[in-house]
Amino acid sequence: MHRVSPRALWYWAVKAAVLWIVLLVPQAIWWVADGDGTRLPHVIVGVAWLVLAAVHLVVMPQWRYRVHRWEATDTAVYTQTGWLSQERRIAPISRVQTVDSERGPIEQLFKLANVTVTTASAAGPIKIDGLAAQDADQLVADLTVRVGHTTGDAT
């Protein structure tokens, strides 16, 4: 059972930070623009937000890193993901339809990539997040060979 790359810790944190900034910027503008009267409510809400964001940014990546696992054998692909809510997904290689690798801007920053394996079911895609780029390439190559050996239309 493999763990994901330790760099994924930073990747998850930065991704979450981007989200928090998107949420916080309009609020900050509102706090500045809303000049009249007391500032106390704004300060309280702002501090609450910041504490929440800080806890999330520290706890979530650690927790995820402990949970996330993946494994690809000759016959099946397995992942374990999540933190508060966790999910394990298994798909047999014989039912795999596409293998897909992707590198977003933040992932490129940390030399990471993700691999998505889809089956004929709309509910079944298996996504392995936070792989080191060369591991992802290797995995895609391996899976492509294994999937090529199976027959049938995989439904």
Added chain:
Amino acid sequence: MTTAVDPTEQAVADVDDGWRRLSPRMLAVHPVMELRRLIFPLVAVAIGLRNGTDSDGGWWALGIGGIGITLGFLRYFTTSYRITATHVQVRRGLFRRRTLTVPRDRIRTVDVTSNVLHRIFGLARVTVGTGQTDKRNDGVKLDGLSAGHAENLHRELLHRPTAEALPDVDPGVRSPHAEASSETVLAALHPAWVRYGPFTLSGLIAIGVLLGIGSRLVNESHVDLTKIRVVHDSIEYLRGSPLPVAILLVAAAVVVFTVIASTIGYVLTFWNFRLSRHSSGTLHVRRGLLTTRNTTIEERRLRGVELSEPLLLRAVRGARVLAIATGLRVGRGADRGGSVLLPPAPRAVAVDVAGTVIGDADPLTAALIRHGPRASVRRFTRAVTLSVIVILIVLAFVLLAGAPWWAFWTALVLPPLGALLAVDRAASLGHVLTDGWLVTRHGSLVRRRYVLRTDAVIGWNMTTSLFQRRVGLTTLVATTAGGQQHYAVPDVPDAEGIRVARAAVPGLLEQFLAD
């Protein structure tokens, strides 16, 4: 005008130039169908003229509608189709010519529908289902073939003769070998089943639609509703009577209307219903009073069945049966009806038909394994939490926004109702693995028993929330290529979930999970 030809089309082109057109009679039908869309503006303009008010919106809509009618005419000249030994192709479009090519071995269902207009002109619409997960492209639709052609196409596509596919086809068109296939009728509508109609609540939707139409008409024609005698009088009468009486009167009116509309809906949709099995390996569903619909499902695409019992229907011991098959999408607009194997009917009949369809009665009658007290407790926790939240919100409105107190008192009935629901939800919960079938049942407002072939399971998802982990429960989800794509066994104890997943698909989970 250029023709967009994709590479796959090149490969199959020039086998023969068998491009065919829709029936010319469609020229009469398309404009009338467009006219139907114009009904609101037409009525609005008429009312507007009579009242002496000017309604610009109506005239605009008429102009746009005129263009629509012209396009309807053009559709006949721009649509053509052909069937080669390996592919079905449809060409359409005026400015953007598109050629849609579907390999014949990917065809999973063929659906022949004729509405009243179609039937007057002896036409039909053929929809070819390929079961792609690509949601945007809706496959091949040919609107306006002559009924005879549609039947031939139907047979041609599935390589199979279908006797009496369309009852009102001119006998001359019917091909001679139609009689050759043997057909077993599995179920046919019994007139007494119409009594289940009122319990389907489809009439509530009718009320919604009528309200929508009414408000649109009122808007476009600028009529003051309160000046109409009947409306005025009834509003005055309701105002004059005490509040509880008024509420009762309105509720009674809604109930009566729902019952009537649901019954009419049942008759319109399911009249002449017949489910039959052909020796060539297809299931055939025929139904409809005004709009007739013929659906053919290849049995090798069938992955299981669903026995669905909405609360009211369950109260009168009724149930419906739906097919789980690849190529039949569930719950999407007009396609939704495609998977019906039995309309609301007595439960015993439904169980019997479902068992016959899958060729094994056991999965439908087998006793279910319960999920235990911890799963039941979660049902109650959810019901209570939800009702408390709603009550608090209502209370906040009463205290802060000055909503009346009776709203709060009304909200207090939620916890007992929620508890009743929780009891029923806990009672519904269960699963079992019989010989080659995964059976799971859940739900209260609509209780569904899913029966899925274990070899149709193409993966497992096991989700656990923080709360589920604390009590050792997992939601086991079987993913599949048919129907809803995923079927859940909610809140099953961890060990039991893994046991089921391992037993259903041997050799898969063992590599990753110990007991």
